[in-house]
Amino acid sequence: MSRILVLGAGLCGLSTAMLLARDGHDVTVLERDPAEPPPVADAWEEWQRPGVNQFRLPHLMAARWRVEMARELPGVLDDLVSVGGLRANLLALLPAAQRGDWRAGDEIFETVTARRPVLEAVLAKAAAGTAGVTIRRGITVSGLLTEGTRVTGVLAEGGHTLRADLVVDCGGRRSALASWLVAAGARRPVEERADCGFVYYGRHFRSRTGVLPEGRANVLQRHESASILTLPGDNGTWSVALITSGRDRAMRGLRDPARWDAAVATYPLAAHWCDGDPAPGVDVMAGIEDRHRTFVVDGDPVATGVVAVGDAWACTNPSLGRGAAIGLLHAIGLRDVLRDTDAGEHDKLVHGFHDWTMANVEPLYRGTLWFDAHRLAELDADAEGVPYQHGDPRWAFALATFAASLGDPEIARAYQSLTSLLATPDDLRARPGLPEKIMRLGGGAPNYPLPGPSRRELLVAIGD
Template sequence: MIGAGLTGLSTALLLTRDGHRVTVLDRDPPAPAPGTAWESWHRPGVTQFRFAHIMLPRWHTLMRTELPGVLDRLAAAGGFAVNLAGLLPPEVRDGGRPDDDRFDTLTARRPVLEAVLAAGLTVRTGVAVAGLEVRDRHVTGVRLAGGDILTADLVVDCGGRRSALPAWLAAAGCGAPAEERDDAGFVYYGRHFRGPRPPVRGPLLQHHDSVSVLTLPADNDTWAVAFVASGHDRPLRALRDPDRWTAALDRYPLAAHWSAGTPLTGVDVMAGLADRWRSLVVGGEPVATGVVAVGDSACCTNPSLGRGAAIGLLHACTLRDLLRETEPAEADKLARRFAERTAAVIEPLYRATYWFDRHRIAEMEADAAGVTYRPDDQRWAVARALYVAALSDPEAARANLAISSVLATAPEVLAANGLAARVSAIAGGVRYPMPGPDRAGLLAALN
């Protein structure tokens, strides 16, 4: 296993539980105890290590059924248990529904999460993989930076967004993986706080004129707040400054109180985040056998929807299930089947997220230019209508939560009971009705 990030650790735990002998390698330092992870763990291998993270209900559901011990340890480490339907305003919560427990989750700051996952495993840390050992396009192991070689029946690449897998395959004379890549163009301006946890007064992801605001509760009375904007939006780069960041947040009545805590960080900025889909089977032929890519190495998406851990865990379960019926020795079959199942289970989630990203970034950029965004794609109008209807209608709220929790796809929920027509009627063409400044008001706050 190359990489002990969120997906790498989860994959290793799943495979170990099934009786596989797993060696996990990571170039970063070892995990400290969860209680000191935020302060003491330096993790250059994961750029987003100190950024806002939420674990979505799909992640929680999978963890509960597949690795329940992780949830017990996370709760003991101060993880924040929350039901997302329970955060809806009373009139939308509507007394609760019998199946609202599907929106349960348990979440924490990223370092705490990873330290909890790592506590269940032995990870060989401070070990950088430098290449693959390959014979006749079959990967037989990895070469470490010091020159040592480790052999393996199967190499699982969980090297994340910046995985060097394509370069390693090329260096070994294998073909290039199929790859689609598009810089989503978003930039994140995020901070963490500690204090009495702020009450939730609006959606955790609030869309406004040219920005979105993320408010994410986390472990041990901490939380994160982030502005999401277009990387091309120069005036909003003022959000790098903590005072201006706070002045801007103050203009959003449903989120302003989320800065009333002790700041744990200044403003952390992250940009250049591509949506990328990678497949190791090209034109029906594996570019190499004996190696698979799982998690962000195979598929990474814009993080404002918070889907990476859920998709990664689902991908890890897909590999685990395949290995229950296919031996690594059946190398060609394993490579093809994993690609097929990844295309069936993971690709639709990737496509849906990518679709959202393209529209939302175009909408933000149109806002910044003072133009109304009106794409031909009718599905975008329906998606926006669902977001608006979810603010007041109990059924629309559950449908919206099911999509954002990665429990269902938009076509699945919108097909039910004529919901698409209903949400359009409820929304009545209104865009994002939550209180907050228009573009001029936001710029005034920043200046």
């Protein structure tokens, strides 16, 4: 069994550490933020995690995350529920007229979710209690130890060196692994990088009655000039976020809580999600990058002894709520590759994990990127007051699927399985009769089929 260093104690680093240690590896997690996780009940108020920009922004765990956790780390889900984590069926959050009666198999749409600090505190406690995992906080990794192009450990601020058979970078969207590799004399990994152009304006709420708002639409609603997220959370809390294009200057007034409130009040299927006690202020996150790194270039690894998992490998605009599920799948993939390949088989390990990544999680990343590109272009067209012209039959199919899901329970489930990462668009297209039904029911629908404000009405509410 191997000595493994995991860089970063975020969602992915902690899950990776547990999965690897349960296979008998000796895992040390290095986290630059010094604060130990407080008791879970205090995590939202107290835990300072400057290493994770989105720490207090809205999060919802996809049903696929719950499915994989239930299979791999079920104790974490039980722990989460025991501290007030929400067990909710995302299909059941839809209006009865949309989803129809309960059907066998609908339990697949269940998730377990919580505000990010609560979720991470539970994971951190579970990881710290896992035999074979050591978590060291307050250690900032600053470079790599190498022998030729093989990574043999890391350098940490303060002059520490730590050696390992394998270094797993879970340093998140701002990971510096590419520059560390170059500084160590390796070729630069191929990096694709672009500001994905969305801005998040989020607020958290606490129920006055202990009851969560009723679901009247999908958690992500697409509207003219903005999407709106309504995300249930733990302990009678939830969050609401408006997502706009960063180029749409008229939306910047959403930073102001009163204008944000006025804007959300114009969405008939979401306004009631503000009926609770709001946390002060609007949390804003802009400059969110799409970023993807490939460590096998022209058929050869840029280095061995190191792999990247989760956001350190690839990250996108998060409105589809997929990052944690994709990261967990990626961690499981690494665990599986390490079952077949010893960390000492340096080349074979990097190639094996690269191939697994390309076959299993790369398509999820590319699909998310594709959605983002269309959605951003659509928002920019809205801001210019022109219809979005795309000519992409797959986008037309995606829009038709959503529109048809509003009135047909079978398609509501098909759409939910897409957003839950339980099926791909190709899976839907391959189901006999389904594509035809989708196009028949949804093909002629308006671009924004849900009731909501026009751009003009939204701007009036924001007071532009």
